[in-house]
Amino acid sequence: MKLGLGLYRHMLTREHFQFARQAGATHIVAHLVDYFRGGAHNPRDNQPIGTDRGWGLAGDPNTLWSVAELAALRNSLAAEGLKLEAIENFDPAHWSDVLLDGPKKKAHLENCKTIIRNLGAAGIPILGYNFSIAGVCGRTHAAYARGGAMSVGMEGPFDTPMPNGMAWNMVVDERAPRGNVPSATPEQLWQRFDEFLDEVIPVAEAAGVTLALHPDDPPLPFMRGQPRLVYQPQLYQRVIDSHASRANALEFCLGTLAEMAEGNIYETVEQYSRQRKISYIHLRNVAGRVPFYHETFLDDGDIDLLRVLQILKRNDFDGVLIPDHTPQMSCSAPWHAGMAFAMGYIKAALQGVEKSHEEF
Numbered sequence: 001m002k003l004g005l006g007l008y009r010h011m012l013t014r015e016h017f018q019f020a021r022q023a024g025a026t027h028i029v030a031h032l033v034d035y036f037r038g039g040a041h042n043p044r045d046n047q048p049i050g051t052d053r054g055w056g057l058a059g060d061p062n063t064l065w066s067v068a069e070l071a072a073l074r075n076s077l078a079a080e081g082l083k084l085e086a087i088e089n090f091d092p093a094h095w096s097d098v099l100l101d102g103p104k105k106k107a108h109l110e111n112c113k114t115i116i117r118n119l120g121a122a123g124i125p126i127l128g129y130n131f132s133i134a135g136v137c138g139r140t141h142a143a144y145a146r147g148g149a150m151s152v153g154m155e156g157p158f159d160t161p162m163p164n165g166m167a168w169n170m171v172v173d174e175r176a177p178r179g180n181v182p183s184a185t186p187e188q189l190w191q192r193f194d195e196f197l198d199e200v201i202p203v204a205e206a207a208g209v210t211l212a213l214h215p216d217d218p219p220l221p222f223m224r225g226q227p228r229l230v231y232q233p234q235l236y237q238r239v240i241d242s243h244a245s246r247a248n249a250l251e252f253c254l255g256t257l258a259e260m261a262e263g264n265i266y267e268t269v270e271q272y273s274r275q276r277k278i279s280y281i282h283l284r285n286v287a288g289r290v291p292f293y294h295e296t297f298l299d300d301g302d303i304d305l306l307r308v309l310q311i312l313k314r315n316d317f318d319g320v321l322i323p324d325h326t327p328q329m330s331c332s333a334p335w336h337a338g339m340a341f342a343m344g345y346i347k348a349a350l351q352g353v354e355k356s357h358e359e360f
């Protein structure tokens with residue numbers, strides 16, 4: 001198992017690459033979408049929180065991530081001794097009508113294919129994505145974690161309708177007419193997803209890129225009037241079974257899976273690691289389940305992380321683990337301190353698991 005670190009777009013700098021190496025990372029998962037245009041509600045040293053208008057304006061719909069741009073990122077990471085393992089998330093500006101089944105769907109499917117081909121050409125093996133109409137939304141931010149550390153949680157359902165012009169919790173059309181996006185049915189959502197995989201899986205196979213699906217965060221059956229795809233652990237199985245391909249895999253988010261109303265997290269880890277369907281892992285701990293939970297430090301929630309790592313080891317998982325979100329520590333660099341704590345914890349836990357495995 002390999003230790004990685006996830007970096008937001010504004011953190012793709014040499015200083016952050018060095019921070020990652022210093023904290024023990026060998027791999028990087030990079031975000032190219034900029035979620036931090038939402039102003040004061042959206043501090044750049046935390047995970048994005050957002051308002052009714054989500055995380056703000058999506059990217060440029062007419063500029064796709066190029067091979068040159070992706071290769072330059074890969075090379076600048078390599079210069080610091082790091083491997084670019086994955087790009088995390090499509091920009092809603094590039095594919096919103098795939099999610100919404102809108103008029104630009106054909107062009108947006110072509111955008112997805114181009115981006116996948118470009119990743120392959122740049123030697124980046126994984127594209128993580130969320131197939132979610134409303135996206136990450138409805139969370140609260142308070143001193144939920146140990147010692148009064150600021151972290152993210154949920155304090156009940158979030159049913160505020162999704163305004164026209166939004167997709168995946170970002171604004172894709174500032175001139176959209178007033179009103180809300182009509183609700184889709186769960187059947188329509190699965191149809192959209194099946195069609196998406198029909199189109200992109202052959203391209204991903206040819207490009208040597210694995211598509212890794214994140215579950216819906218927070219995992220409720222409906223949010224903002226829109227159905228959600230993977231909100232119980234068993235729905236991941238439906239995703240896998242729908243398209244048998246090595247390119248169809250999971251961005252396995254431990255915290256989101258543990259928050260789900262049903263299931264046992266250890267059985268879930270066992271089920272998907274045994275099938276070798278886990279592409280890479282978000283490690284996070286939580287207390288509670290939807291719609292009432294909060295994110296905790298890695299050693300302090302409902303999940304026994306050491307037990308999870310032992311299951312992964314037993315099933316020969318050899319991919320990358322990154323800390324997911326972490327509580328913000330009280331100091332002048334809350335993001336860095338939270339991540340350094342998480343990285344040190346995971347590094348030690350991995351050493352322990354590898355060592356105890358050798359002994360048996």
Ligand SMILES: [Mn+2]
Pocket residue numbers: 214217253254256282324
């Ligand atoms: Mn996650």
